[in-house]
Amino acid sequence: MSKWKTAITFNTKEESYIRGYPLTEMIGSLSFTESIFLVLKGELPTDHERKMLDAIFTSVVDHGVAPPSVVGMRHILSGGNELHVGVAAGILAFGRYHGGALEDAMRIFQESLASSDDLRTAARELAEKVAKGDLRLAGFGHKYYKEFDPRSRKLLSLAREYGFFGKHCEFATLLEEEIERVKGKRLVMNVDGAIASITSDMGFDYRLGKGFFIIGRIAGLVAHAFEELTTEKPFRRLDEERDIEYTGFPPRPLAIDEKD
Ligand SMILES: CC(C)(COP(=O)(O)OP(=O)(O)OC[C@H]1O[C@@H](n2cnc3c(N)ncnc32)[C@H](O)[C@@H]1OP(=O)(O)O)[C@@H](O)C(=O)NCCC(=O)NCCS
16 A cells, blocks of 8 residues: 655654644644644744634634524534534535635636736626626625625735735635626625635635635634533524424315225
């Protein structure tokens, strides 16, 4: 059998080396965010990279009970499962509309800018597809925020401060403007869109996109799982009268032909 290859970590009996750095030296010296940057990118972050990535993780650490991942995981735990099952279930709820939008947005931003230097025209072309209903553009629109997503504003202002407001951030900002102009309706740049543009300007590959959301949100999922397990009764169930509207056949007789 050929050897498994990895460039991330190797172990000896005395030490583990993460991207070449001794883990026992990292412990107590590096922050969690610096260590995450190191495993993902292979090098230690600059001061600004650390601050930016730290802000990104903080911006998605939790967003309440309402999102699909928390509702889903709380139901699954209420069926009688353990913390890790709930957390895994929450992560499984991340898809193209929740959490996973970050990766799709990174891909669209990176591919658009790889094929065009004219950001305004590229933004207008995408906005026209959105307006026609031909494209559901990841990173824009929100169920709750209709005027602006406060997390995106804060992250983009930090991106300016730390030197990561590059062409991807500019493109995402132009997209928000062009969609409003062409569609006549505001679709806010949501936190996935802001993180997607900033991480693209930081030089991350779009295929890491879901990872940023998972790493940041997993702390919130653990907190919700613990709260569900320790403060709620088992077996969450919808109320038949209050929560459910039946839309199928009315009651009808089961007429079975009796054949010999
Ligand atoms: C998050 C999302 C599901 C919210 O949807 P929503 O609350 O139904 O959105 P709205 O009711 O405000 O939609 C209004 C209109 O904009 C459209 N729209 C909303 N988000 C859109 C998007 N990202 N791209 C294209 N059209 C969009 C809707 O289809 C609707 O069109 P209509 O008025 O012609 O019928 C939706 O915006 C979306 O799919 N966004 C992309 C995925 C994403 O970024 N998810 C991360 C959320 S943090």
